[in-house]
Amino acid sequence: MDQWTRLDPIYDSEAAARTIAAAAAARADAQDHDGGFPQDDVADLARLGLLAAPVPVEQGGAGLGTEPGAGALAEVLRLVGYGSLALGRLYEGHVNAIQLIARYGTPDQRSRLFADARAGHLFGVWNTEPAEGGLRVEARDTDGQLLGVKTFASGAGYVTRALVTARHPDRAGVAMMVVPLEAGTRADLSAWRAQGMRASATGTVDFTGLAVNAGDILGQPDDYFQQPAFSGGAWRFAAVQLGGIEAVFDAWRGHLNRTGRGGDPHQLARLGEGAIAVEGARLWIERGAQVASDAGMPPARVVAYINLVRLAVERAGLDVLQLAQRSVGLQGFMRGHRLERLARDLATYLRQPGPDHALTAAASEILQADAMAGDLWTETAA
Ligand SMILES: Cc1cc2nc3c(=O)[nH]c(=O)nc-3n(C[C@H](O)[C@H](O)[C@H](O)COP(=O)(O)OP(=O)(O)OC[C@H]3O[C@@H](n4cnc5c(N)ncnc54)[C@H](O)[C@@H]3O)c2cc1C
Numbered sequence: 001m002d003q004w005t006r007l008d009p010i011y012d013s014e015a016a017a018r019t020i021a022a023a024a025a026a027r028a029d030a031q032d033h034d035g036g037f038p039q040d041d042v043a044d045l046a047r048l049g050l051l052a053a054p055v056p057v058e059q060g061g062a063g064l065g066t067e068p069g070a071g072a073l074a075e076v077l078r079l080v081g082y083g084s085l086a087l088g089r090l091y092e093g094h095v096n097a098i099q100l101i102a103r104y105g106t107p108d109q110r111s112r113l114f115a116d117a118r119a120g121h122l123f124g125v126w127n128t129e130p131a132e133g134g135l136r137v138e139a140r141d142t143d144g145q146l147l148g149v150k151t152f153a154s155g156a157g158y159v160t161r162a163l164v165t166a167r168h169p170d171r172a173g174v175a176m177m178v179v180p181l182e183a184g185t186r187a188d189l190s191a192w193r194a195q196g197m198r199a200s201a202t203g204t205v206d207f208t209g210l211a212v213n214a215g216d217i218l219g220q221p222d223d224y225f226q227q228p229a230f231s232g233g234a235w236r237f238a239a240v241q242l243g244g245i246e247a248v249f250d251a252w253r254g255h256l257n258r259t260g261r262g263g264d265p266h267q268l269a270r271l272g273e274g275a276i277a278v279e280g281a282r283l284w285i286e287r288g289a290q291v292a293s294d295a296g297m298p299p300a301r302v303v304a305y306i307n308l309v310r311l312a313v314e315r316a317g318l319d320v321l322q323l324a325q326r327s328v329g330l331q332g333f334m335r336g337h338r339l340e341r342l343a344r345d346l347a348t349y350l351r352q353p354g355p356d357h358a359l360t361a362a363a364s365e366i367l368q369a370d371a372m373a374g375d376l377w378t379e380t381a382a
Helices: 013-031 039-047 068-083 085-104 107-118 234-259 265-292 299-333 338-349 355-368
Strands: 123-126 136-140 143-147 149-153 161-167 174-180 203-206
Touching (some): 013 068, 085 161, 085 234, 234 265
Parallel strands (some): 123 161
16 A cells, blocks of 8 residues: 555644655756756655645545635645745645545545545646637537647646546536546647746646546536635635745845845835735735635625735735845846745746736625625625
């Protein structure tokens, strides 16, 4: 039996994340090239139990993310993101997939796919696709085959269990399914010439010709987009971003100490502003994880809150980047300086879908609510 087949009942996910983050930080510069991938770090995720951790306890995992307030998951995502944003992105996709399977899978799908996670398969969630040529199922009687591609798919060529969305002829709406993939196949990373997050292997995957049958399909049509889970899940990528923000902050702090420039009042004032931004983001994440796992809050209110969380964390990230680059100066733009890659990775990973809409949708919900401002996020569903 593999050493990570079933987690110990007292498994410590935070301790595992700290160990993995330290090793990932040491390896991240070497992986920072077109086509790079944190292969050894993903092996650590498997070896130290974090791939199995989000699996429910009764199915051999640690139930990471199901604890009250999702505080342990928030810490794990933050820590892994601190070590490497590319690894954090991959791990967040894995956690998202396991949570979707737990929510929508049949008992058979759950036991089969959770066994795969415990055996060390890396999962991903690939929803983004081009306007033309996106993924669809072509039906042949009861079974069908896939046609088309997914784009901006992290871990392309490395993820061996891909949770994808696809249009289905027999289903009014979008179907969700987990497709087994062989490592090193069907992936095209040639368009991923990004400023940062080079090691996330974010590419195009062509599924054309792969068979799919009714038993592969998770849940009902459009379940993937059910609220508040769909938009509310954004707190998880924001938690990973928080780790990246903290890493930039520490690179900046380290530079000031090393160069003896920290005592200057302008430098101190900027560092103080940065500390406020970092701590503000941390508090948003802590509360966001609680709100997202609060079954009693009306779904629209959860979504509005998480929209604010992701924008507050994005703002904190942009502020810390600007302050750090102003404080460190040109040195921070030189390859080999710790800040240089961390800043590129963070600036890239802060780009998430539809930020304008997230802000105005949250504002609309707030505008029409009856509650006093201080009670907006404590209301329970009628
Ligand atoms: C490192 C990385 C890894 C990723 N991995 C995955 C993955 O594994 N799976 C996956 O599915 N996706 C993945 N993505 C893609 C991600 O989910 C988003 O699709 C992507 O980040 C969108 O970024 P964008 O800035 O282009 O967003 P956009 O939504 O295009 O936003 C760009 C700007 O346009 C505005 N805007 C948006 N829509 C409109 C409109 N209709 N009219 C006018 N303005 C508009 C926005 O408010 C914003 O100002 C990844 C992205 C990154 C950066």
